[in-house]
Amino acid sequence: MKEVRDLARLQEIGSYMKELRQKAGLSQDELAARCDLTKSNISNIENGKKDYFFTTFLEYAKGLGLHPQILLGKDFDFVSRY
Numbered sequence: 001m002k003e004v005r006d007l008a009r010l011q012e013i014g015s016y017m018k019e020l021r022q023k024a025g026l027s028q029d030e031l032a033a034r035c036d037l038t039k040s041n042i043s044n045i046e047n048g049k050k051d052y053f054f055t056t057f058l059e060y061a062k063g064l065g066l067h068p069q070i071l072l073g074k075d076f077d078f079v080s081r082y
Helices: 002-023 028-034 039-046 054-064
Strands: none
Touching: 002 039, 002 054, 028 039, 028 054, 039 054
């Protein structure tokens, strides 16, 4: 089922994005202040509750001071797993 697959993808990516934010030593409030996202958006993304546009993904990377490629640099197994 697509919804189950999509939810699993969102949760996996969101968890990784949260891990990167925490490694950067930033709270959700601090990250929100660095980019054009709200704390609520960040929370929803990190908890896999919100599917987001690519531009939102770019803002998140900008707030972390990372190239967007880093956010997708994790070895996500989207081909066989999903």
